[in-house]
Amino acid sequence: MGNTWFGVAACVDQASIGVVEKWGRFYGLAPPGLHFFNPLAGECLAGVLSTRVRSLDVRIETKTKDNVFVQLLCSIQYRVIKENADDAFYELHNPKEQIQAYVFDVVRALVPRLTIDELFEQKGEVAKSVLDELEKVMGAYGYSIEHILLVDIIPDAAVRRAMNEINAAQKLQLASVYKGEAEKVLLVKKAEAEAEAKYLGGIGVAKQRQAITDGLRENILNFSHKVEGTSAREVMDLIMVTQYFDTIKDLGNSSKNTTVFIPHGPGHVRDISEQIRNGMMEAASGQAP
Structure with missing residues (x-):
């Protein structure tokens, strides 16, 4: 439903606030509901403001500390403060442009102090800095900043390809290290197994020769005792x-x-x-x- 008014009466919808003037000057605020005005006394409903939360998407292009051009997409949720609706109605002609200007100013002052990696890691701190600045400024105009989200960070296409190549090279290097360590372990284990096999083989040969020697000695002794003269x-x-x-x-x-x-x-x-x-x-x- 829309807000309607007819000379002496007006209906303000839920989640809205009306601004009442008398002889062209601010007279008061009209909460949701039906209101009657006296045109003979100069009373009228000058306008109605929505108190719903609104969203504004701001796309900013800036440069980081390591000279990487990036685009940042910020989503700002804001709303009119009911108690200060008169400030929001009279002070700002276009609140979206005002909010966008302050977001540009804060982001372009903060991001050039960070490298591209730090920006990805600290995007929450960047959003908080923008929120703190906007709350101080827009609060004086009757607006409350509810949330600010740094939705996306988009580096230049060439930078993204370079970052992917660097990451791929690091992964390959790490894989080579792990592969070398695995091959080293296999060689060590193989050498240990061969050494153990040779050691056990030597013991087996020694025992075999000892058994042969003992058998020959026993045969010789038995034969000599049984056959005299040999x-x-x-x-x-x-x-x-x-x-x-x-x-x-x-x-x-x-x-x-x-x-x-x-x-x-x-x-x-x-x-x-x-x-x-x-x-x-x-x-x-x-x-x-």
Whole structure:
């Protein structure tokens, strides 16, 4: 519904306030409802102001401390103060232009002190500074500033591309660091695993050789006790020849093996037994105190 008045009567809608004049001078405020005036006494309803919250979007272009041109979109919510509606009616002809001018002034004084990164981080402080300044100024004209929101910060397109490239390069650098650390860990773990495998393999070989040595010693002792007149060397030669022929037999039974034969014969077995015997004697002499 709109506000209506007919000479001696007027109806002021809810969320509105009427301004009453008498002989051209401010006489009083008319709250929502039906009001009667005396035209003979010079009374009339000069105008009606809405007390609803209004919104004003202001787009500002300015430059930051690091010479980056940006556009800022501010949204200002304001309303008429009912008690001071006469100031709002008589003092300002165009409140939107007044608010916009003060927003331009405050933002262009504050933003050049900040870098582009600081502006993004401190946009709440920028909005608060604009709010504080507008409250002091517009309050004297009968307007209350409810909220100010810094809705958007839009750098130049070239600056946005550069910022995205910088961010991408930093992410790639960080990814390379993490990848290098991961590869380092894998190499270290692999080296530790190889060292552990070689260590365990060495222990296994040592135990195997110890078991072979113990078995040969036991066989030699048993054979010497059971067959009188045989020496340990003869028994050792017999065991080596037996193992030699067992190996030849195994190679012959396996058709899938690829085998390289070298000159060999029973005489070579004796030479091998001599080498083994000498090695065992040298090891035993080395352990002797």
